Amino acid sequence: MGLSVIALSLAALPFVAAGGPFLQQTSNNTWIIGNDLWNITQGSIYGIKLYYQGKDAIGKAAGHYVGADGENNLVWESASIVNEGNDFIDVSFVSEKGDLHWVIYDDLAGSYQYFVNRALGDISILRSLFRLDPDRFPNGRTYLKDEPLPSFQSILDGTKVQDETFETSDGTYITKYDWSNYVRDRDFNGVYGPSTGSWYIHPSTDYFSGNHLKQTLTVHRESSTGDAVQLNVVQDTSHFQTQVTTTQPSGKIWGPWLWYLNDGSITDAKQKFQEELAKWPYSWVNDTAYHSRGAVSGTLKLSDGRVAAGAAVFLGDSDIQAPLAQGVNYYYTSYADASGRFSFSNVRTGQYGLYAWSNGGKIGDVYTNYTKSGINVKGNTKLSTLTWSVPSNERVFQIGDFDKKTTGFIESGPYHHGLAAQSPANFTYTVGKSNTSDWYYASSNLGTWNVEFDVATLEKSSARLIVSLAGYSQSTALTISSNGAVLGSLSKDNVTTDAATYRSGTVSGEWHQFVYPVSNLKQGKNVISFTVNRYVLWRGFLWDAIALEWA
Template sequence: MIQDLVVATPFLEHVGNGSWIFGNGLWNITQGPIYATKLHYDGSDAIGAAVGHYAGYDGENNLQWQSASIVTQTDEYIDISFLAAEGELHWVIFDGLAGSYQYFVNHALPDISIFRTLFRLDPIRFTSGRTYLKDEPLPDFSMYANATKVQDETWQLANGSFITKYDWSNYVRERDFNGVYGHETGSWYIHPSTDYFSGNHLSQTLTVHRESSTGDTVQLNVVQDTSHFQIGVTTAQPKGKIWGPWLWYLNNGSITDAARQQKEELSKWPYHWLNDTSYQSRGSLTGSLRLSDDRPASGAAVFLGDTDTSVRPLAQGSNYYYSTYADDLGYFSIPNIRTGTYGLLAWSNGDVLGGVYTNFTRSDIVISSKEETALGDLNWVIPSTHTSIFQIGDFDKKAIGFKNGGAPYQHGLAALSPANLTYTVGKSNSKDWYYAQSNLGTWDVVFAIKPADRVSVRTALLTLSLAGYSQSAGMTILLNDDMILGVLGKENITSDPTLYRSGTTSGEWHLFQYEIAVALLHDGENKLSFRIDRYTLWRGFLWDSIILEWV
């Protein structure tokens, strides 16, 4: 068999029956019509009885390869294109590199929410998973046999704890490298750029896990996801759109070596060897955000996305996307942007801007090749006459700062929030408020109003910012026990899966505002209540911030 031969240079060989073998002197793999198997590396098969490598979209719509050819060949590498009806998956194999660069070029994908490639590998050889958030053994396959399945890919053990693939999720734009490894072998995905990922800073998706039906070790490479942790949408994919290149990298299981390789890839990106004009045509963007009260927009989240800035950032997935944060003076810069026209959005990332709940938007940002688009000073308009009565939590579209907010991904955590809670303004702090409200009961905010304030103003404004909502929980908002200010639930909020898929930080952001006539507020003590009157296990409201202010 060719897997047992040492072929020094990169190669592709058609072996009939819709199958090909390709690789170099360090590794080789056999590609069939759908699955690639028999990954020969370091003297043995790293896939074994597992399913192998494949690519697809939206569930099990796996691509079927019709042909393969070398489209570029140099003294250093070959670029192999595997062609399917939907597009072409490229493997770029360099001499002496354990692994391969990969990228996918769209030809005819339908509107999609998810696109991914992945390896399902030998579970004996690959026993642990590693992301930037988590590095530990994968659950042993035997654990699933005596566990109770409670929802998709989620099981409850006899001791009450849970195992789920969602616990291995993370934010795609914060990653360094993801992979699976054992004592002798590591398999890693390294993305030196995230410009081909959908969504903004808060886009999150799956990474690695144990396949519950077979025990395979799963190494996921989800490069498009507008579904798993947000309101599910499909987006059109332009012909010629490229996902990648990323590096699939093999080593002896060393995380230190994978980290070294990741730094090397960062230094080489954008890759000079990709022969695509639109990929190579890039410019840069700079600007300085300043609030209308003359404060710099310190630490603001900055997103370069679709020209239609009315489209939710997490629902954007047709084009290329860039994210960064402003510095202390509000200055931001984004290098190596594909040329084209974009929309710019910015919002508070908490801290200095913790009281700012408006967004900055600007359309028609033009990026030209080899040029810097300098936007100069940008004026971010915020309300100028509002005076805060109280605020709980910073506005940052995340549950950070609350009890359990930002905790490691874990299933069922929302159910541990109390049913009833009293928060007293001036005595309590954000850590006394929980990240998610789920159980039947009432959370009260007790606050005081000075008589002088009631004389000088006529209206108060209550602003509620939710970092996410998972149906079918229902909430009634009351003032002083009997005045209903509003009702929130599945009737007026579209659900996202974050809370029941182990998320503790963010899902889809929602903002609600309610005007309160000053006559409804008492001199002295008042009470604002959030009453959960419809309950579904593991669902509920993911909090971002609450502010009451005079307007």
């Protein structure tokens, strides 16, 4: 294929018979890209007039654009073909902040995309998205939800109660946050109708920020216009965690991912996802660092002799921010198998830190984390057996598994707005009679939750209470006491806040753990109390696990 850029006045054409992938410049700041199956007109900010199946898939909607930190949309100053093969071209749209690439194949309905940083600086969010014709794309699909998007009229008729959240006349809520999910559990997200589907497929998630618990938005109904929104948030250290910014290195690549068009078939999109998994890493990427990859493997054992079966294992940055907040480099997630063995393949070469924590199950009693720095990935890196230090103190009681999630509690998932407000004000959990499934996922309303337990023999003079939170949204406050004596309090003054609880997050936000010495246990009946003494609607504490052990 000969590399060429054709300058024409074709902005009004619904389709350009190009004989393959093409870039056409129609004015100083307008271009048309596509192939024989589709084409889109790209302006300085918005991509509009997306012709597929003979008609415009965007219509009166906003179209395609890229933004960093809110609506700080990138402005495209030029476009050119920067790479090509026998059956594809790589078109780069250049802005002051970075370059968006469209890799267009002869016979592919859609395009591979990737973004190369130029000067984003400190950011918390980077995203691309399509806002499409709502009549043509009435439904949304993620691995958690597949249903019609809420109607625009229902949003207009509702009452706005907070950020992108509307209460309807029957007391239910409409919010884009109900469509969120965990980025490393995804297969494909998109919007679709009876004849057309538009999908984002990520065969790798190594360019996403954070660890296993990273979650962000996917699809929704735009509340101000009714557009069908297909989101591609590839960097997010904000929506469901304590907001941080990370400094992005020049040349960093997010992607490639596949934007894929079809006839609306979910079965076909699923098959395409599997095909892309087999192709990754993509051979056509013209970047040496992208292709420089290795592997990491090892085995985790606990200091008490057990294997770390099922542990969550994260390969990230060394000696800096907590895993969920990391967002500078590239990140890899896995789980240990039944023998504690873990592995990562196709890891970009470089220096990493290794992190591990309980994901529940056989090691659900483990509340410590494992950390190892200075792992140099170059070729096949085989780590020796790693010993994870865990306390061996006798446990008095435990409620829930230590997995940094609300797993096992009432209303733990899926995403649903307002459930924190339904938490019981007063509640008694009796050790030996109550079950984990009796505990509510969040504490929000004013009142006291008591944990009653019997101590047959005072094993030691003191114990320690481990309180592990899966998230916290201010300004609800909690006082913790043992047999009436205050052990401590948790509030916005000593717990960093995240937005998960009031943004439909019922499983996790930002993880926190606190340890309190307990010296007033007595033989017979004892009570540990958790009293909410300050209340804010939909805010509160997400529970991970609670344990009392002899010190």
